[in-house]
Amino acid sequence: MKKQKIASIALAMALSTSTFVGNINLVGADSTEAGKNTNTRAENEKDQIGRIEKELEALKKDLANKLNEKASLEKEKKALEEEIKEAKAKLGKELKKAEEKLEEAKNAQAQDQKLIDEAKKRIQGLEEENTRLDKAITENNLKLGQLEKNKDDIEELKGKIEKGKDFKTQLEAKKKDAENKLEQAKKDLAKAKLEVEKHEAYSKKIEEDINKNKAKLEENTKELAKISQEISELEAKNFDNAENEKSLAANKDIITTYENGLAKKESLEKELASLKKANPNYDPDLDKNIEEKENEISSIEKEMTKLDGQKKDITQLIEKRTKNIEKAKSEKEEYRTELESIRKNIKAKEAEIQNLEFAVQNAKEAEENQKQARKEGKDDSSLGNPSTNRERAEKDLATAREGLKELQVKEKDLENKMDQKDKEVANYVQLNDVDQGKLVGIGEQLNVKKAALGKINQEKEELENKKNQDPTSEETKREIKQAEDGLSVLNSSLSGIKISYEKAKTEVARLEKLIAENEQNAKNKEERLKTLKADKAKKEEEKDRLEKLLAKDEKEKPKYDKEHLQPARKQQEAAEEAVKTQERSLAEANEGITKVDQEIAENTEALKNLGAYDATKEKLEKENLSKKDSIENNKKTIESINQEIDKINKRVPDRKMDYAKAAAKLSEERGKNNDLIAKIADMEKKLTKLNGEISLKQGQIDTANKDIRSKQLSLDALKQMAEKEKNKPERRPEEKKPDQSGEAPQVKPDVKKPDQSGEAPQVKPDVKKPDQSGEAPQVKPDVKKPNESGKAPQVKPDVKKPSESGKTPQAKPETKKPEQEKQKPENPKENSKQKQRKAKKPISPEKKLALAKLKKAHEENKIINKALRMLIEKYPNIIRSVRGKVLNWLAKSNTQLERAEKILAEYE
Known part of the structure; x- marks a missing residue:
């Protein structure tokens, strides 16, 4: 419970201090950013660096205090552990001896019960075997009785065999007669089938003619309906162009209005550019x-x-x-x-x-x-x-x-x-x-x-x-503001009618084409109507002819079927019934013969068995004698096992007495040591409380380490940017036109390409290479190392090797790894292309700071994500409500980590 409580508090602290990756706008640079005062930027960056250095120093002092507090708690814990060890050593040897005696008595009772259970199982197995042997003896006795009975039936079996042979001869004669009649019936059936097939073929031909004519008539009807519909549609069509010409004039007016607005907008933009050029320091934002x-x-x-x-x-x-x-x-x-x-x-x-x-x-x-x-x-x-x-x-x-x-x-x-x-x-x-x-x-x-x-x-x-400090006069600002407002109103107006303008251009082309098509369609209408009416007359004549043919065939088919096809089918059915009758007679004869053969075989086998009467009887009697001996031996074994159980049962009262004496002795010894046991229990409670306080203090130390690392990252990034700004030659930015999406082009910082993990490279302070564990060294304040209790080491300003205590070290700015070195392109052409890509418009300090913040938040989220997963694995039985919140946070965090990596990759 104590560990779960500590884990719950740690999780709550992690969730409350977590930083989500937000929508940091890194896209689009203001067209006036390049004109800002370089000296003002440098001063701002210098102030920021000084402030962050002060905050970093304060954080390191706070971390040193926390580490000292933790070291004090661990010292107190070690002293308490020694005290508990000494107290436990003082517990009487007699108490341990009494516990061992009680355990021996308990084990002896359990061993006796185990022996009794095993003996009962053996008795049960022997009794089951005796039951099986008794059953086998009974079966053998029944077989012996049957042998005596069969001996008196030999003559009866011989008579049955002779009668079966006579009856078989009669059945074979009946079978031959059925075969001859069946052959004749099959010939008559084949003849009847040929007659039916002939009449069915003719009847089917008539039916096919009916179906063909019906299909033709249906097709004719559909074509007539289609022609009539087309005639109706053509007669209903109106190719008047009066409305189309009115719509054409209205759309041309919209086009004229929009193009005049564009010309006015161009004039205002030239005027505004002139004012801004005369006042370069003016900043409207x-x-x-x-x-x-x-x-x-x-x-x-x-x-x-x-x-x-x-x-x-x-x-x-x-x-x-x-x-x-x-x-x-x-x-x-x-x-x-x-x-x-x-x-x-x-x-x-x-x-x-x-x-x-x-x-x-x-x-x-x-x-x-x-x-x-x-x-x-x-x-x-x-x-x-x-x-x-x-x-x-x-x-x-x-x-x-x-x-x-x-x-x-x-x-x-x-x-x-x-x-x-x-x-x-x-x-x-x-x-x-x-x-x-x-x-x-x-x-x-x-x-x-x-x-x-x-x-x-x-x-x-x-x-x-x-x-x-802006020197621009109020009158000039007012003129610029009026020009910008006028341009904004005009842009809004043009934006409102731009869609109408685009639609009007399309509509003018469509209407001009439609008017021309209507004039041509009016000419084609009369010619098409004339052709359709002639086709309709021909189709109506064809329809009359097909209806007459169909009526004739539908009258002839029923008459033919009644006079020819139906009598032929009845004759075929009679022939089929005759074949079935003869097949049944043949099957009955075959079945009778099979049955008689089986009876003869059975009776013959019975005679053979009677011949082996003496040998079988002797064999069965020997088996019965052997099984009876086995039953007697099993009964003796059961009696012997029962005697063993009785011996064990006689030991039970003595075993109980030994157990009671051992329990009384143990209770007596425990009474003597109650005060010492209570004292040990109190010290162990105090030790548990100290462990909780140490774990809580370690959580505070981890948080402080994270804050120091975050501040160090921001400080290093600002210093690096300030150095670049100091060494960079001043130049005016080139204006870029917005792309088709209407958005300003993205400004990409001069940063390195991400490694294969998909993460942006860290801004690196001057630190030593990581050790063979692959993890970056921690930045530590100059304090003494705590005892080897398995906790995180003290933080020192000098860069040292990471802790060997087994704890996960704090995430630090990554140093260059061999994998990143391998990714450098070896092709000179590729190197030149990369230099060309990097030689783009320089990113502003504001954008660089935003990028540094995003990297910081991204790294913090990764650390918190890892820490929470470790806690869940270490304390799987944590409170359900807290576990659910953690898992939800991890799902959101993973989504936002992916998003941050995409943004960072764009700026690499």
């Missing part, structure tokens, strides 16, 4: 950027207010649950008091029932004595009325038993209520543990928000200073 920073500040403050509210709510919930725990304990004590009272009542009721049962028994005896006295004619007045006394006592007994049941029900109900209160207390404690973890997470989030708020306030002040 400053007010907008300041407003965005203010919105960000407001958003973070709202989030912090929300987190404070959550913290307050959780604190109130914990306090409320604590009160509920006290209340539940109080209610449980009330139930316990009531339960003790009820149990006293139950004992009293049981005593009452016992007295009433005794009274009933006395009344019954008195009643019997009264009956006996009356039989003997003695005076029974001294006995009173025992029958009435018995009925009253039985009634009182029934009432008392019912009362006992009610008290037992109340007892059970109170026990259930006490169990329920225990469960409520456990549930409240568990919920409080989870919420304590949430409070830790909220505190971490509030610290992150405060840091972000200070950074954004600084950026806002820089933008306001830049705005105050």
Whole structure:
């Protein structure tokens, strides 16, 4: 439970401090970015570097304090472990000897029971074998009786064999006659089939002619309908061009309006370009950027207010649950008091029932004595009325038993209520543990928000200073603003009618073509109608001819079938029935012959068996004698096994006595060492608590390491960018036209190609090569190494080898690996192409910073993802609700990791 609780808190901390990869806009560069003041950029980057270095130093000091605290806890743990070891060594040797004695007695009892069970199984197997042997003897006796019976039937069997041969001769004669008749019937059937086939062929020909004519008639009808429909459609068609000409004029007006708007837009763009060229320092986005920073500040403050509210709510919930725990304990004590009272009542009721049962028994005896006295004619007045006394006592007994049941029900109900209160207390404690973890997470989030708020306030002040330094006059700004607003309105107007313009161009071409086609179609209409009407007349004549032919064939076919086909079929059916009759006669004869042959064979075999009578009888008698001997031997073995069981059973009381003595001795020794055992138990509880505190402190150290690594990455990236900006010659950017999608071209940073893993290469500080484990070394503050307890090592500023403690080291900026070196192209042409790709427009510092943030978030997500998976594997029985949240987070994290890698790959 303690380990699960620690894992739950660690998971809550990981989830609360995790950074999701958001929608960081790295695409599109403002057309005016290249014109910004280079000196201002350098100053901003220098301020950022100084601020991050201060934050990094503070984080390292905090990490050193945490490591010292952890080392102190581990020292305390080691001392406690030594104390527990010494206490356990003091436990009496007699206690260990008593435990061994009790175990020996227990094993002896188990061994005796095992021997008894095995003996019983052997007895059962022998009894089953005797049953099988008895059954086999009975079967052999039946066979011997049958042998005696068959000896008297020899003459009878010989007579049956002779009669069977005579009957077989008669059946063979009957078979030959059936074969001759069957052959003649088959010839008659073949002749009848030929006659039927001839008439069916002629009838089928008539039917085919009918079907062909029906198909032709149906096709003729369809063609007539089609011609009539086409005539109707042609007559209904209207090829008037009046509406088309009106629509054509309207669409041409739309085209003229749009093209005039384009000309006006071009004029405004030239005017705006001239104004901007005269005022190169003018930045229209400053007010907008300041407003965005203010919105960000407001958003973070709202989030912090929300987190404070959550913290307050959780604190109130914990306090409320604590009160509920006290209340539940109080209610449980009330139930316990009531339960003790009820149990006293139950004992009293049981005593009452016992007295009433005794009274009933006395009344019954008195009643019997009264009956006996009356039989003997003695005076029974001294006995009173025992029958009435018995009925009253039985009634009182029934009432008392019912009362006992009610008290037992109340007892059970109170026990259930006490169990329920225990469960409520456990549930409240568990919920409080989870919420304590949430409070830790909220505190971490509030610290992150405060840091972000200070950074954004600084950026806002820089933008306001830049705005105050702009030399552009208000009149010029107003003119530029009016030109931009006019151009925006005109763009909006043109954008609104652009679709109509494109449609109008297409519609004009379509209408001009349609008008020409209508004029031609009007001419073709009359010619086509004339041709269709002539075809319709021909089809109607063909229809009349086919209807007459069809009527003639449909009348002739039924007449032919009745006079010729049906009589031929009846004659064929009669011939088929004759063939079946003769086949049945032949089958009966064959079956009779087979049956007679079988009877003869059986009787012959019986005669042979009777000839072996003496040998078979001797064999069966020997088998019976052998089986009886086996049964006797098995009975003796069973008797011997039962004697062994009796010997073992005689040892049972002694075994029980030995066990009781050993148990008493062990109880005595444990009583002597109770105080020491209790002390060891208390120290072990304290050790468990220390382990939990050490694990929690290790989680804080891991978080601090992650923050240091993140800050170090940002610092190295800013330093590298500042160095590049310092050494880069100033040049004006070339304007690029937007692509067909309407979006600005993507600006790609000058970064290396990703390795085969799909991840962007890390910005690398000046660190040593990783050791053979393949992991980057950790950046550690200059503190002493903790004891070899298996925990993470202290962090030092100097780059050292990673920890050998077995823990997973902190993820650090990756150094160049052999795989990346192998991926360098060996072809000179490919090298020149890569240089050409890198020689594109330089990326701005803002975009570089955004790219560094994305890399940082991407690396943090990978670390958290790995840590959570390790926790789930190490503590598989973790609370279900926490496990579900972790798995959901991992699913989202994997999706966003893939997305981040795609964005980074685009900028490589």
